[in-house]
Amino acid sequence: MPPKAQFTREDGIYHSFCGLVSVGWLYQKIKDSFFLILGTHTCAHLLQNTMGVMIFARPRFAISLLEEADLSSAQPAIADQIAEITREHHPSVIFLLSSCTPEVMKVEFEGLAQSVSTPEVPVLFVPASGLDFTFSQSEDSVLQALIPFCPEAPPDDKRVVFLGSVNDAIADDFLFEASRLGIPVAGFLPANHFHELPPIGPGTIIAPLQPFLAKVANQLTNDRGATVMSSLFPFGPDGCRAFWEDLAAHFDLKVDLSEREAASWARIKEHTDLLKGKKVFLSADTLLELPLARFIRAAGAEVLECSTPYINRRFHARELALLDGVRLVEQANFERQLRSIAEEQPDLVISNIITANPLIGHGVVAKWGTEFIFSPIHGWAGVNTLVSLFTRALRRHARLDPLGNDPVWMAGVMPGAPEIIPLTRG
Numbered sequence: 001m002p003p004k005a006q007f008t009r010e011d012g013i014y015h016s017f018c019g020l021v022s023v024g025w026l027y028q029k030i031k032d033s034f035f036l037i038l039g040t041h042t043c044a045h046l047l048q049n050t051m052g053v054m055i056f057a058r059p060r061f062a063i064s065l066l067e068e069a070d071l072s073s074a075q076p077a078i079a080d081q082i083a084e085i086t087r088e089h090h091p092s093v094i095f096l097l098s099s100c101t102p103e104v105m106k107v108e109f110e111g112l113a114q115s116v117s118t119p120e121v122p123v124l125f126v127p128a129s130g131l132d133f134t135f136s137q138s139e140d141s142v143l144q145a146l147i148p149f150c151p152e153a154p155p156d157d158k159r160v161v162f163l164g165s166v167n168d169a170i171a172d173d174f175l176f177e178a179s180r181l182g183i184p185v186a187g188f189l190p191a192n193h194f195h196e197l198p199p200i201g202p203g204t205i206i207a208p209l210q211p212f213l214a215k216v217a218n219q220l221t222n223d224r225g226a227t228v229m230s231s232l233f234p235f236g237p238d239g240c241r242a243f244w245e246d247l248a249a250h251f252d253l254k255v256d257l258s259e260r261e262a263a264s265w266a267r268i269k270e271h272t273d274l275l276k277g278k279k280v281f282l283s284a285d286t287l288l289e290l291p292l293a294r295f296i297r298a299a300g301a302e303v304l305e306c307s308t309p310y311i312n313r314r315f316h317a318r319e320l321a322l323l324d325g326v327r328l329v330e331q332a333n334f335e336r337q338l339r340s341i342a343e344e345q346p347d348l349v350i351s352n353i354i355t356a357n358p359l360i361g362h363g364v365v366a367k368w369g370t371e372f373i374f375s376p377i378h379g380w381a382g383v384n385t386l387v388s389l390f391t392r393a394l395r396r397h398a399r400l401d402p403l404g405n406d407p408v409w410m411a412g413v414m415p416g417a418p419e420i421i422p423l424t425r426g
Contacts, residue, residue: 007311007320007328020047020097020128022138025374027060029165032193034091035061036081037128038098038109060089082116082123092194093149094121095142097128122149134309136212136287136373139165143189143216146197147223150189153201159186160247161198161226163217164210166378168192173381174209181248181255189216200224205250207243209234209378212287214315232318234379235288235386236295237264242318264383268299271387274394276300281346283307283337283355284369290319292350292372293326296390304344307332348394367393 020043023035037043043063064081078096085094096113113125124145128138143163153159160183162174171188178185187198200206202225208217211233220226231246232239241261248255265272280296281304282289289308297303307329313320320328334355341349341364349366351359359366367389377386 007330009330020138021135022128022142023047023061023097025165026095026139026142026190029167029192030093030190030194032092032195033060033095034085034089034093035095035097036078036085037061037063038078038096039063060091078112079116086121091121094123095126095145096123097126097138134212134285134287136210137310139210140213140215143213144219146190147200147216147219149194150197150224151199152224153186153199153204155202157186157199157201158203158205158251159184160205160207160250161186161200162188163206163208163213163220164188165190166209167376170376170378170382173379177244177380178247181244182253183247183251200226202226205229205247207231207247208315210288211291211316211319212310214312217315228315230314230318232294232322233291235291235377235382236298237261237268237380237383238298239291239295240264240380240383260380264380268384268387271384271391272299274391275387277302278347278394279304279344280348280350280390281305281337281341281344282350282369283332283334283341283352284350284372285309285352286369286373288369288372289350290316290323290328294319294322295386297323297326299387299390301390304346305329305332305337305340307337348390365393365397 020037020039023037024047027033027035037047047061047063062081062085064078082094085091096109098109110125113123117123126138126141126145128141160178162171162185166174166188175185186200186204187196189198189200191197198204200220204220204224204226206217206220206226206228208228217228221228227250229247229250232242234240234243238261241257245255245257275296276299278301280293280301282293283305285308287308287310289306290311293303293306303323303326305327306323309331311320311328311330341359347365349356349359349364350369351366353368353370356366356368371389372386375385375389376382377389
């Protein structure tokens with residue numbers, strides 16, 4: 001087994017997108033749900049702009065706008081809102097998400113959720129403050145709230161539950177592949193509908209699809225006795241092969257997907273030829289960074305650094321094992337990263353939505369890490385989409401008019417670093 005990669009923790013202030021953004025894909029995945037966010041006008045502005053809500057759309061989420069004076073008397077107002085949501089939208093479940101404001105003011109909304117919950121329409125409290133969670137980790141909180149509603153599976157019910165939200169086309173691809181290999185499936189968590197949650201028990205094999213669900217995976221082990229599969233996450237040909245071979249082994253099935261992997265690599269050769277030898281720097285906040293770094297390294301790129309807000313040695317063990325020799329950083333210091341980018345001149349930087357555009361403005365070829373969250377990149381069906389997200393930025397930059405060897409100057413972007421750092425435009 002390869003040596004485990006070592007990582008450092010810099011305790012920087014990570015520039016993470018708000019945890020409320022997970023509502024954008026979860027309300028679409030759980031089709032009979034409603035998400036009520038307890039927040040401010042800033043929260044409303046963020047969600048309306050981020051999710052591109054059209055004027056004629058009728059999304060199943062809303063903002064309960066809280067002013068400071070409302071916090072002491074929030075219960076009756078929210079109770080009325082819950083009644084209105086139930087009457088107009090007929091949800092099977094309502095998620096009550098707290099933002100930064102009520103959490104900073106220590107408002108206790110968990111009891112409030114319980115007081116307005118009914119057996120017909122449960123109201124589940126979900127902490128989603130950007131102070132404590134990256135935007136993808138909020139899905140972990142939502143899934144933890146769903147666990148008590150998953151039916152208890154008997155010990156002899158040995159089936160797989162795929163853990164993590166993916167769109168319907170990708171879910172169908174996983175169901176097809178499991179059927180092809182003879183792997184019995186209990187369902188997905190989350191399911192498309194609240195009353196379709198999969199049964200989970202001591203015989204259940206939990207197959208994580210997303211690397212940001214460590215807490216709910218651990219809770220499924222502790223509460224239900226389920227077995228969480230340790231494998232690569234199903235990103236790229238290498239990840240898919242390991243994922244399915246390891247999953248099959250849990251059901252005493254021996255499969256060799258080496259030819260399937262080779263064929264998948266062959267189909268994206270045009271992209272991997274472009275990635276080969278390129279220097280890539282990952283500085284994003286999606287918590288997809290470890291499997292993304294593993295994939296592009298396998299595709300021939302040189303990963304200069306992979307930073308991510310959180311690394312779990314157990315949950316990410318297989319990914320870490322294949323990243324030996326890569327500089328891994330948990331909760332990186334962004335000022336230090338700017339210096340590293342200036343010194344090492346990467347060909348591509350995967351950054352978060354807050355910092356990508358400023359980097360591009362200073363001549364760095366950068367890509368929003370956020371796009372990986374909202375794109376269908378899982379499984380065999382997602383391989384082409386995954387690799388094209390990396391190469392699209394490189395191709396677009398190559399089509400720009402050449403600017404010669406004029407340096408791009410990055411000045412005043414690093415507090416406490418008055419020196420001017422030249423960046424040579426690639």
